[in-house]
Structure formats: structure tokens, C-alpha cells
Amino acid sequence: MKRTLYIACIALILAGCSDNKRYETAICALADISGTYADQKQDVARIIKAGLIPNLEPGDSLFFITIDSNSYEEENLKFKLNLDYIPSKANDQKLAFATNLDEFAKDQTRSRYTDISGAMMLCADYLRNTGSGNQAMVIFSDMKEELQPGLKRKFRETEFSAMHIAALNVIKLGQDSTNPEIYRKRLSEWEKRIKGSGAESWDTILDASKIPEYVEQLK
Amino acid sequence: MEALYIWPEMPGVSIVVAIVVSMLFLALARTPIHKAFESLSDGTSGGLKKVGEWAKQLADKMRARDRKVLLESGIADAEQKLHEEFIRVESSYGKHLADFPALQRRLDDSISKIEGDFKECGQATPKAPGWNDAVASIAKLQGSSGDRVIEKMLSEIHKSAVEGEKHALAELRNTTSKRHKILSGMAPVWKNVHKLLKDMGDKVSLVLETSKRIDKYMQQFEKVRKGDEDSIDMLSSRANKLFIFSVIIIVIAVFGAFVNFNLIALPMSELVPAGSRVLGMPVSEFSAMVIICLEVMCGIFLMEALGFTNIIPQIALMTRGHRRIIMYASLIFLFLFALAEASLGILREVLAEARSSVNQALAGANATSAEGGGSQFTVIGQATLGFLLPWVLAMVAMPLELLIETSQHIFYKLLIMLVTFFGYLCKILGHLIEYLIKIVIHLYDAYIIIPVQINNMIRGGGKARAS
Numbered sequence: 001m002k003r004t005l006y007i008a009c010i011a012l013i014l015a016g017c018s019d020n021k022r023y024e025t026a027i028c029a030l031a032d033i034s035g036t037y038a039d040q041k042q043d044v045a046r047i048i049k050a051g052l053i054p055n056l057e058p059g060d061s062l063f064f065i066t067i068d069s070n071s072y073e074e075e076n077l078k079f080k081l082n083l084d085y086i087p088s089k090a091n092d093q094k095l096a097f098a099t100n101l102d103e104f105a106k107d108q109t110r111s112r113y114t115d116i117s118g119a120m121m122l123c124a125d126y127l128r129n130t131g132s133g134n135q136a137m138v139i140f141s142d143m144k145e146e147l148q149p150g151l152k153r154k155f156r157e158t159e160f161s162a163m164h165i166a167a168l169n170v171i172k173l174g175q176d177s178t179n180p181e182i183y184r185k186r187l188s189e190w191e192k193r194i195k196g197s198g199a200e201s202w203d204t205i206l207d208a209s210k211i212p213e214y215v216e217q218l219k
Numbered sequence: 220m221e222a223l224y225i226w227p228e229m230p231g232v233s234i235v236v237a238i239v240v241s242m243l244f245l246a247l248a249r250t251p252i253h254k255a256f257e258s259l260s261d262g263t264s265g266g267l268k269k270v271g272e273w274a275k276q277l278a279d280k281m282r283a284r285d286r287k288v289l290l291e292s293g294i295a296d297a298e299q300k301l302h303e304e305f306i307r308v309e310s311s312y313g314k315h316l317a318d319f320p321a322l323q324r325r326l327d328d329s330i331s332k333i334e335g336d337f338k339e340c341g342q343a344t345p346k347a348p349g350w351n352d353a354v355a356s357i358a359k360l361q362g363s364s365g366d367r368v369i370e371k372m373l374s375e376i377h378k379s380a381v382e383g384e385k386h387a388l389a390e391l392r393n394t395t396s397k398r399h400k401i402l403s404g405m406a407p408v409w410k411n412v413h414k415l416l417k418d419m420g421d422k423v424s425l426v427l428e429t430s431k432r433i434d435k436y437m438q439q440f441e442k443v444r445k446g447d448e449d450s451i452d453m454l455s456s457r458a459n460k461l462f463i464f465s466v467i468i469i470v471i472a473v474f475g476a477f478v479n480f481n482l483i484a485l486p487m488s489e490l491v492p493a494g495s496r497v498l499g500m501p502v503s504e505f506s507a508m509v510i511i512c513l514e515v516m517c518g519i520f521l522m523e524a525l526g527f528t529n530i531i532p533q534i535a536l537m538t539r540g541h542r543r544i545i546m547y548a549s550l551i552f553l554f555l556f557a558l559a560e561a562s563l564g565i566l567r568e569v570l571a572e573a574r575s576s577v578n579q580a581l582a583g584a585n586a587t588s589a590e591g592g593g594s595q596f597t598v599i600g601q602a603t604l605g606f607l608l609p610w611v612l613a614m615v616a617m618p619l620e621l622l623i624e625t626s627q628h629i630f631y632k633l634l635i636m637l638v639t640f641f642g643y644l645c646k647i648l649g650h651l652i653e654y655l656i657k658i659v660i661h662l663y664d665a666y667i668i669i670p671v672q673i674n675n676m677i678r679g680g681g682k683a684r685a686s
Contacts, residue, residue, distance in 0.1 A: 020495050046583070054578040058488065085492035087485070087570055091577045098581050 022133035051211030068111035071119030267649030274642025518613025564605030
């Protein structure tokens with residue numbers, strides 16, 4: 001009887017031990033470097049540094065992917081960050097990542113076409129690979145996709161399952177200010193596409209100060 | 220509905236026919252249906268009543284058991300108090316009565332000294348009686364005899380008498396001053412005697428006080444031993460009071476533990492990286508919780524070794540030397556935990572400052588601007604808190620023991636209330652079902668009243684004809 005009790009206790013303790021992954025957060029930031037949005041690089045770097053990185057906890061991950069003419073390429077993953085479980089090391093990693101972002105902000109490269117879907121698919125692959133419990137994608141773009149001829153981009157039904165997606169710092173194009181309906185329609189089409197691919201949520205965050213709140217909600 | 224009609228084209232007739240047929244059937248089946256209802260009533264309400272009775276008996280048994288446990292614990296408590304009081308009396312009597320012969324001797328010495336001084340005071344030279352009158356008579360004779368020789372002689376006698384008187388007066392003054400000196404020398408001895416008597420009085424009143432306490436405990440003991448309702452009520456009320464008190468203390472201690480946990484959880488992540496989780500919490504937080512539990516455990520062992528609590532009987536049965544070893548070991552561990560927590564408190568502040576600097580650097584602000592002069596106070600405050608909290612948590616052993624002791628009675632009380640409530644509920648349900656079935660039987664009889672009355676009339680007519 002006692003032996004059974006001991007075994008049951010040990011089994012209970014072992015069952016109580018679990019992996020940390022499902023409590024961790026993985027965020028993928030997509031930055032548009034095509035057309036007019038290429039001028040926003042400094043803003044993008046600033047928002048990520050001030051809004052996203054400080055809210056990451058040890059164990060969390062952050063990927064930085066650029067949106068260019070053909071985004072579904074490994075080269076588009078510019079930097080990645082897997083925060084160490086030791087807080088002091090995690091702080092050093094955050095500072096190093098911030099330095100990389102500063103370099104990105106200084107870079108003058110810009111692409112001709114805008115392959116948002118390809119970047120999102122690449123991002124989804126990396127997010128899935130982390131196995132984190134909370135997965136999110138933040139897109140810094142005007143959300144106007146212009147695919148290079150010959151590129152095929154079709155989301156699978158479960159492409160973004162269990163992922164939260166948000167568009168940040170969406171700037172209005174010339175025609176958007178002439179007719180806001182164009183801008184709204186563009187965003188609603190994206191919402192339809194993304195939700196149709198199994199995303200948990202779709203948000204458009206206009207105020208950068210709301211980003212910490214958004215990250216908190218994810219957790 | 221129409222499918223149930225015998226003649227769907229004539230629903231009214233169909234309903235009337237159905238009612239008449241059902242009346243006839245129910246009237247004919249009256250006796251067996253009545254029996255069926257009675258059986259149902261007996262089965263359900265009777266069963267429920269029996270369950271109610273059983274619950275009542277169970278509650279009574281539990282009450283008796285609780286009463287017995289209360290009495291036993293009350294007797295044990297009174298015995299313990301008496302035992303402690305006797306130990307106190309033994310040590311007190313041993314200490315105070317040991318002083319008593321010395322006090323007595325000092326008192327005897329003082330009294331002997333007073334007696335000696337008193338005797339010395341009594342040894343005074345008596346004054347010559349009648350000298351004043353004789354000298355006055357001789358003084359009157361001067362110049363009245365006319366004889367010069369006699370007058371000279373008388374004058375000499377007068378002179379010598381006056382001188383003798385002066386000498387005697389001087390002697391008397393001298394003796395009186397000596398007596399006063401002796402008497403003033405007696406004053407400290409009197410004071411000493413007074414002090415000694417006061418000391419003796421204090422010691423006697425202490426002993427009397429202890430005796431009174433013993434009397435009080437003995438009365439309580441006798442009362443509890445009798446096991447009457449008053450003593451049960453007294454014990455129950457005391458248990459309730461102690462339970463509430465211990466719960467309040469434990470809740471406060473839990474808040475203290477929460478503060479302690481928050482103080483050490485963050486720095487623990489620096490020492491124990493939280494790569495995995497135990498029972499849903501990161502390993503670092505789990506480790507912080509384990510440290511707090513270990514502090515409480517050390518506190519329990521310390522209180523046991525000091526004899527303040529009696530949770531672990533093995534420690535109570537140990538020799539004084541072994542208990543001392545446990546006491547010192549617990550004290551050392553608690554001290555080490557307190558030191559560790561103080562350093563974790565400092566580390567926490569360092570980490571918080573580093574995090575704040577990183578966030579400011581990320582936000583583009585000047586990182587050095589965060590370094591204020593007040594941070595030293597925060598570090599000292601956190602270190603002090605970290606050092607003190609383990610000692611405070613160690614004290615939780617005493618209310619914990621109270622909680623364990625009294626919760627048994629409270630648990631029984633709640634269980635008795637539940638079982639009694641269940642019993643009453645069953646009885647009420649039983650009665651309700653019984654009356655409901657009776658109502659159904661009456662309604663049944665009311666439904667078949669027409670065929671029953673016709674039957675009665677036919678039977679009545681037949682009997683009348685027969686008679």
C-alpha cells in the first residue's frame with residue numbers, strides 16, 4: 001500500500017513538471033522596405049525597441065523579417081532573438097538586438113515590389129517552429145501588396161492557426177487620403193484572408209503606445 | 220392529439236367516451252391502485268424518514284465523539300497546565316525557600332543587635348535623689364545662725380552640693396547623648412529589618428499567588444473531568460475562539476509569505492533559470508516557494524525544540540541535549556536563510572535597476588538618468604525585509620499548532636451540521652411525498668366519484684330491498 005502511495009506521489013510530481021514552451025511568447029515583426037514605407041525604417045526600429053522588446057520575458061523569442069520583392073526567403077530573416085532564462089543575460093541580448101535594429105534603420109535599401117504574403121508565410125514557419133504557447137505577428141507596412149510577376153502566394157487554411165496578427169503603423173497612401181474607403185477595404189480584405197487562414201485574431205494598431213498592452217494581452 | 224380520438228370527426232364525443240371509460244376503469248381498479256399508492260408512499264417517504272433517522276443517529280454519534288475528544292483534549296490541556304504550574308512552583312519554591320534560611324539568619328542578627336542596643340540604652344547613671352531640696356534648705360540657713368564657722372561650713376556644703384548637682388547634670392547629659400547615639404545607630408538596623416520583612420512578604424505572596432493559580436486550574440480540571448454541559452460549552456467556545464485567532468494569524472502569515480515570495484522570486488530566476496515548470500509555475504518561482512516552506516519548517520523545529528509547541532512527539536520525547544542540538548541547527552539554518560534572503564533582496568534591486576536601465580536605453584533615453592540617490596535606501600530596505608521575514612515566518616509554528624488542534628473540533632461541528640441538515644431535509648421530503656401521494660389519492664377518488672356513488676346507490680337499494 002505504502003509503495004503504491006510513493007509511486008503515485010512520484011508520478012504526480014513528474015506529471016506536474018512541464019515544459020516552459022507553452023507559457024512563452026514568440027513574436028515575429030515584419031518590416032516593409034518597399035516603396036514609400038522604406039522611409040519608415042527608423043520609426044519601425046523605434047517602435048520595436050520601445051514597444052516590443054521591453055515586454056519580452058526570459059524564454060520569449062523575437063524574429064525580424066523584412067518585406068521586399070520576394071519575402072519568402074531565408075535571407076529576409078534579418079535577426080532573431082531567443083531570450084535567455086537568466087534575466088541579466090536576457091538584458092544583454094535585448095541591447096544587442098536593439099543595436100541590430102539601429103543598423104537596419106540606417107540601411108537605405110528599398111525593394112520594388114511588396115511581397116507581404118511571402119513574409120507572413122516565412123514568419124508563420126518560424127513561429128510554428130518555436131512551439132511557443134503564444135504566437136504573434138506584427139506587420140509594419142502600408143498593407144498594399146504588389147507581387148512580382150511569377151510569384152504565387154496562397155495561404156493554407158491552417159497557415160496562421162493559433163497566431164495573433166496585427167498591423168502596426170499602417171501609413172495611408174495618397175489614394176487612401178483621397179478616398180478612405182480604399183484604405184478600409186484594403187484592411188478588411190486582409191482581415192478576411194488572415195482569419196480565413198485560421199488566425200486567432202486580427203488587429204490594426206494605430207497608436208504605438210498601445211503595443212505593450214497588446215503584448216500583455218497575448219500573454 | 221387527433222390520433223387519440225376514437226372518432227376523429229367527433230372530438231367532443233370521443234373525449235366524453237374516453238372520460239367515461241377511464242372513470243369506469245379507475246373505479247373498478249380503485250382498490251389495487253390505492254394499494255399501489257400506499258406502497259409508493261411507504262417506499263419513498265418511509266425510506267426518506269429512515270434515512271433522516273439514520274442521519275440523526277449519525278449526528279448524535281459524531282456529537283458524542285466530538286464531545287469525548289473535546290473533553291479528552293480539555294483534560295490533557297488542564298493536566299499540562301497543572302504540570303507546568305507544578306514545575307514553576309518547584310523551581311520557585313526551590314529558589315525562594317533556599318533564600319529563606321539566609322533571610323531568617325539576617326533577621327535574627329538584626330533583632331539581636333537591636334536587643335543589645337536596647338540593653339545598652341538601659342544602663343544609665345541614676346540621679347541622686349533629694350539633692351536639690353537639701354541644697355535649697357542649706358541655702359536658706361545661710362546668715363540666719365550668726366555663727367561664722369557654721370555659716371562657712373554650710374556655705375561650703377552648699378557650694379559642694381551645687382557643684383555635685385552640676386556634675387550630676389553633666390553626667391546625665393553625657394549619658395543621654397550616648398543613648399541617643401545608640402538609638403540613632405539602631406535606625407538602619409530597623410530599616411533592614413523592615414526590608415527583610417518586606418522581602419519575606421513578597422516571597423510569601425508569590426507563593427500564595429502560585430497556589431491560587433493551582434487552585435484555579437484544579438477547579439477547571441475538576442469541572443472538565445465531570446464532563447457537564449457547562450464545561451463542554453466552555454471547551455467548545457475556547458476551541459472556536461482559538462480557531463478564529465489562529466486562522467487570522469495564519470492568513471496574516473500567508474500575506475507575509477506572499478511578500479517574501481515576491482521579494483525572492485525575481486532574483487531566484489537569476490540563480491535557477493526557469494527552463495521548465497513544476498505544477499504550472501516556473502522552476503525559479505517554485506524554488507522561491509520551497510525556500511519559504513523550508514523557513515517555516517525550520518521555525519516549526521525551532522519552536523518544538525524550545526518547547527513552545529508540541530506538533531512532533533519525537534522531539535518532545537528527546538533528551539534536553541538532543542533538543543538543544545535541534546534548536547541550534549534550526550537557528551543556524553534560519554540565520555543562513557535570512558542571510559540568503561537579504562542577499563536576494565539586494566540582487567532583486569540590482570536586477571530591477573538593470574531592467575529599468577535597459578528599457579530606458581531601448582526607449583532612447585539616457586540610461587544614467589535612472590540612477591537616483593534613493594536607490595540605496597531601497598536596497599537597505601529590501602535587504603532588511605529579506606533578513607527579517609524568515610524569522611517572522613518561523614513564528615507561524617505556534618498558530619499552526621493551534622489551527623491543527625482546533626480544526627478537528629470545527630470540522631466535526633461542520634460535519635454534524637451538514638449531517639443534521641441532511642437528516643431534516645430527508646424527513647421533510649418524506650413528509651412532503653407522503654402528503655402529495657395522499658392528495659393524489661383524494662383527487663383520484665374525486666375523479667371517480669360518479670361511478671362510485673352510483674355503485675353505492677345500487678348497493679344501498681339492493682340492501683334496502685333485501686332487508
